[in-house]
Amino acid sequence: MADQNGSHKNVPKPSFVNDPKVRGIFYQLVVMAIIVAFVVVVAQNTAANLAAQNKSTGFDFFSQSSGFDIFFTLIPYDRASSYWDAFVVGMLNTLLVSVIGVFLATLLGFTLGIARLSNNWIIAKMAMVYVETLRNIPLLLQLFFWYTAILKTMPNVKQSFEWFGSIFVNKRGIYFPKPVPDDIFNWVILAFFIAIAGAFLLKHWAKKRLENTGQRFPVFWASIGIIIIFPALVWLVSGANLSFDVPILKGFNYKGGLVLPPEFMALLLGLVLYTAAFIAEIVRSGIVAVEKGQTEAAQSLGLKDGDRLRLVIIPQAMRVIVPPLTSQFLNLTKNSSLAAAIGYPDLVSVFMQTTLNQTGRAVEIVFVTMMVYLTLSLLTSAYMNWYNSRVAMVVR
Amino acid sequence: MKNKIVTLALSATMGLMATTAMAGTLEDVVAKGYVQCGVTTGVAGFALPDADNKWAGLDVDYCKALASAIFNDADAVRYTPLNSTERFAAMSSGEVDLLSRVTTWTMSRDTQLGMNFVGTMFYDGQGFMVRKDSGITSPSELSGAAVCIQTGTTTELNAADYFAANNLEFTPVVFVDRDEVVKAYEDGRCDVYTTDASGLAANRTKFAVPSDHVILSEIISKEPLAPVVRQGDDTWFNVARWTYFALLNAEELGVTSANVDEMLGSDNPSVKRLLGVEGDFGTPLGLNKDWAYQIIKNVGNYSEIYERNVGVNTPLGLERGVNALWTQGGIQYAPPIR
Numbered sequence: 001m002a003d004q005n006g007s008h009k010n011v012p013k014p015s016f017v018n019d020p021k022v023r024g025i026f027y028q029l030v031v032m033a034i035i036v037a038f039v040v041v042v043a044q045n046t047a048a049n050l051a052a053q054n055k056s057t058g059f060d061f062f063s064q065s066s067g068f069d070i071f072f073t074l075i076p077y078d079r080a081s082s083y084w085d086a087f088v089v090g091m092l093n094t095l096l097v098s099v100i101g102v103f104l105a106t107l108l109g110f111t112l113g114i115a116r117l118s119n120n121w122i123i124a125k126m127a128m129v130y131v132e133t134l135r136n137i138p139l140l141l142q143l144f145f146w147y148t149a150i151l152k153t154m155p156n157v158k159q160s161f162e163w164f165g166s167i168f169v170n171k172r173g174i175y176f177p178k179p180v181p182d183d184i185f186n187w188v189i190l191a192f193f194i195a196i197a198g199a200f201l202l203k204h205w206a207k208k209r210l211e212n213t214g215q216r217f218p219v220f221w222a223s224i225g226i227i228i229i230f231p232a233l234v235w236l237v238s239g240a241n242l243s244f245d246v247p248i249l250k251g252f253n254y255k256g257g258l259v260l261p262p263e264f265m266a267l268l269l270g271l272v273l274y275t276a277a278f279i280a281e282i283v284r285s286g287i288v289a290v291e292k293g294q295t296e297a298a299q300s301l302g303l304k305d306g307d308r309l310r311l312v313i314i315p316q317a318m319r320v321i322v323p324p325l326t327s328q329f330l331n332l333t334k335n336s337s338l339a340a341a342i343g344y345p346d347l348v349s350v351f352m353q354t355t356l357n358q359t360g361r362a363v364e365i366v367f368v369t370m371m372v373y374l375t376l377s378l379l380t381s382a383y384m385n386w387y388n389s390r391v392a393m394v395v396r
Numbered sequence: 397m398k399n400k401i402v403t404l405a406l407s408a409t410m411g412l413m414a415t416t417a418m419a420g421t422l423e424d425v426v427a428k429g430y431v432q433c434g435v436t437t438g439v440a441g442f443a444l445p446d447a448d449n450k451w452a453g454l455d456v457d458y459c460k461a462l463a464s465a466i467f468n469d470a471d472a473v474r475y476t477p478l479n480s481t482e483r484f485a486a487m488s489s490g491e492v493d494l495l496s497r498v499t500t501w502t503m504s505r506d507t508q509l510g511m512n513f514v515g516t517m518f519y520d521g522q523g524f525m526v527r528k529d530s531g532i533t534s535p536s537e538l539s540g541a542a543v544c545i546q547t548g549t550t551t552e553l554n555a556a557d558y559f560a561a562n563n564l565e566f567t568p569v570v571f572v573d574r575d576e577v578v579k580a581y582e583d584g585r586c587d588v589y590t591t592d593a594s595g596l597a598a599n600r601t602k603f604a605v606p607s608d609h610v611i612l613s614e615i616i617s618k619e620p621l622a623p624v625v626r627q628g629d630d631t632w633f634n635v636a637r638w639t640y641f642a643l644l645n646a647e648e649l650g651v652t653s654a655n656v657d658e659m660l661g662s663d664n665p666s667v668k669r670l671l672g673v674e675g676d677f678g679t680p681l682g683l684n685k686d687w688a689y690q691i692i693k694n695v696g697n698y699s700e701i702y703e704r705n706v707g708v709n710t711p712l713g714l715e716r717g718v719n720a721l722w723t724q725g726g727i728q729y730a731p732p733i734r
Contacts, residue, residue, distance in 0.1 A: 053488055053510035054627045069556045071567040079556040151583035171584045172542055252540045252587050262585065343571045343580065349547065353481050353572055357548030360509040362485050
């Protein structure tokens with residue numbers, strides 16, 4: 001060993017031109033220069049061509065007023081708002097359906113994946129039929145199907161389904177009473193979050209106690225109790241008032257309250273049911289990837305079925321599940337762009353269709369839209385990679 | 397839908413890559429032997445494949461007139477059905493030679509998109525259609541209504557303007573495809589369907605029971621529907637524009653596809669100039685001397701086109717109204733050929 005080290009030291013330093021490190025850096029610089037030059041040429045060529053076609057270019061349109069209305073917005077918006085506001089409305093609508101969609105698809109997907117491995121023949125086969133049907137039909141068709149199904153089956157406004165005199169369902173959507181909290185009610189909301197934090201602490205304490213003494217504590221029910229009782233107490237004591245804005249039938253339609261339009265329901269339903277089929281397969285593959293010996297070992301330790309799944313199988317399965325699960329989350333987000341087909345005002349519908357048409361800035365708008373989806377995808381990936389590094393196999 | 401987004405993205409990219417030499421459309425058209433005409437994805441009376449699966453309609457006949465002027469062949473046209481969101485991108489990228497697809501002439505489109513509008517083939521205005529049993533007779537009763545609209549149209553802006561100006565609330569439900577808009581209205585998603593009045597009449601013919609729906613008489617906007625060519629190609633612009641004028645002049649002079657051969661012997665100098673019997677107005681345009689004769693022989697004059705596609709004897713049943721010639725109380729007017 002000493003000899004080898006010695007001989008290394010004796011090798012004459014290569015000339016500057018032949019140094020592999022210098023060469024490496026040189027080639028990387030060349031490649032980078034070529035890429036930058038290519039981008040610059042494309043950008044200049046684009047600008048020149050657009051100018052030659054007598055087209056207006058640039059991003060100044062963002063500050064102009066849009067002139068069109070959008071019927072489902074999370075922020076205040078009307079025809080006098082700017083194109084930037086329209087862009088934000090579209091982006092928030094995309095985010096809304098994506099976030100809720102990812103959450104529900106994960107829940108349903110895990111349930112279905114586990115159901116497919118059930119010992120109960122009927123449950124397993126039903127899950128199989130679901131997965132094979134839903135994932136083999138194009139999503140766009142499914143969206144059209146759900147949208148038409150909702151419109152065809154729901155009643156007209158005047159014949160709305162009604163519950164408790166305050167929830168109404170018809171072709172225009174689902175109408176809920178809108179909670180209108182007063183100022184003191186903020187304390188109740190604060191209490192709610194404190195209770196959630198308390199539940200986490202309780203879980204931590206219960207785990208410690210289980211490890212130390214072997215005694216179990218009913219964490220789930222206790223947490224539910226804390227989360228309900230503590231804010232309720234604050235509500236009663238503080239005298240906070242929560243009134244409701246109940247939708248009322250006026251002329252053509254219900255006014256007031258909160259409304260979930262059928263476009264949103266159809267899109268969410270389509271995305272969730274479709275993506276859940278894929279997630280189910282990923283979950284199944286993850287569970288099957290855990291060796292049977294683990295199940296047998298857990299059983300021989302006397303773990304209950306639920307504990308076996310929760311403590312032994314799922315943690316090991318997650319290592320296989322998480323990376324492909326990330327792809328499904330990205331797919332769901334990107335697939336939400338099909339919204340334009342059924343009239344849900346998402347980013348593509350509001351920005352890449354309507355705004356693009358009214359302003360004619362095709363290159364700018366397509367670029368910005370792509371950047372938004374890219375950013376959303378990269379953020380999702382970054383989060384999932386962080387999560388993956390937590391659940392990944394630790395080599396001991 | 398996905399396909400359409402791909403098309404849009406593709407045409408945007410093609411816009412990037414296309415060379416700056418956009419001029420010379422007439423040479424290109426003559427070289428390839430046909431006119432590539434952008435039409436709607438299907439509006440009865442304007443552009444819709446007929447029973448023989450051949451495109452027919454007012455917009456289509458204009459394309460045929462143009463092809464007749466250039467090639468003496470009304471069938472030297474290929475059609476590209478385009479959505480309202482795709483149309484201008486398809487023009488910019490050079491995918492089509494012209495748009496003849498119920499496109500409203502507006503200032504921003506004329507000045508910002510690199511387009512030129514040829515001339516108003518059809519004077520239209522935005523109207524509303526409602527169900528008969530709703531009992532609505534005027535748009536002012538539409539407060540709180542859900543309104544089905546096609547995206548990327550002037551309709552979307554006009555509706556927002558109208559409801560804001562009249563202090564009415566409304567819910568715009570916006571779709572990319574015209575068929576989706578009509579279906580959503582028919583399924584009861586909306587109380588109102590709004591588009592150009594001619595489009596309302598055209599789509600009403602597709603309903604199961606057309607008489608269940610009424611078109612309100614009030615018109616809320618000006619919608620001059622005009623063929624579109626790319627800006628910066630004056631030769632092609634002239635050809636497109638004088639094809640349109642030839643149709644009007646022929647009607648004004650009483651020249652029809654039936655009597656055009658007879659009219660070749662007319663003593664009227666205006667008719668002689670139109671048909672190329674006296675003087676040569678075709679060559680300076682880059683066409684043959686008998687260009688207008690070919691148009692009328694193959695396609696007919698403006699009146700024939702109108703009555704054949706959208707007139708009172710068609711399912712659309714539209715009166716000439718403002719689309720009559722200026723000599724008959726309308727506003728269709730063409731500069732003289734001399």
